[in-house]
Amino acid sequence: MPIEAVVFDIGNVLIEWQPERYYDKVIGEDRRRAMFAEVDLHGMNDLVDQGHHFTDTIYNWAEKYPEWRDEIRMWHDNWIELAAPEIPHSVRLQRALRDKRIPVFALTNFGVQNFDYATTVYPFLNEFDRQYVSGRMKLVKPHVPIYEMVEADCGVPPERLLFTDDRIDNIETARARGWQTHHFTGAQGWADRLVSDGLLTRGEAV
Incomplete structure (x- = not known):
């Protein structure tokens, strides 16, 4: 899909x-x-x-x-x-996707005030097309309602979302809802997945 x-x-x-x-x-x-x-x-x-x-x-x-x-x-x-340091290869992948006009969302367990603070230190946090921040939503992963809210808000069918997270419990809930998923264990593996799905070329994913 x-x-x-x-x-x-x-x-x-x-x-x-x-x-x-x-x-x-x-x-x-x-x-x-x-x-x-x-x-x-x-x-x-x-x-x-x-x-x-x-x-x-x-x-x-x-x-x-x-x-x-x-x-x-x-x-x-x-x-x-x-909350440091940033993971540079992952940031490059986020920006490479956006350069290709592929919508990029954040879905994160994060507080309200500290997320706002983090955006002043890490500019790439302001570069998502949509930010789904648990503290704002009063819902957290891996519980189903936060995923339901993302689906309802973004309007993208679950099977057309590709989600990466380092926690397998968060991944499992998304997968159960039909999302495509990638368990993040390192930026290179994530880059390889984006290439294999045809979202980035090998050169774009470095």
């Missing part, structure tokens, strides 16, 4: 998202392991992705754990260092 639009996840597809790596560098691996064992930081971040306020959520979480208050606040205060 011909592809009409390509849908990108953002974290670990266009921008690396490795909070543990940041904390290992800043506070050391042993302290990071202790903190992550005691504090559900990813659960905190899930609330932000669901649309809770970025600053309020993290600062309130920090107050629950006084012994880790400063470290938890780093998730907010130094957030752009957690």
Whole structure:
């Protein structure tokens, strides 16, 4: 089935998202392991992705754990260092598709305020034809309603969407709805898929 639009996840597809790596560098691996064992930081971040306020959520979480208050606040205060660096080959692929006038959408679990901040650091986040940001939608992957909302809004039949994501659970929901999918494990594999589907030439996908 011909592809009409390509849908990108953002974290670990266009921008690396490795909070543990940041904390290992800043506070050391042993302290990071202790903190992550005691504090559900990813659960905190899930609330932000669901649309809770970025600053309020993290600062309130920090107050629950006084012994880790400063470290938890780093998730907010130094957030752009957690969401870094960009993945240059993936960005080139996004832009190559748009240069060929192939619609490119973002479908991402991302908070409202931190997504807006990220767009000031990573200009390519402003270059999607449509942005489906979980915090704005109050829905998150891998749950079905966010995919339904994308389908209803964009008007592209599910079987004509090609979606890449680094999380297999997100991929599986899309596949169950009839989307064409690619499990992202590296930019070169994604480039190869875009070439094999005839969306880019080998030269355009470098």
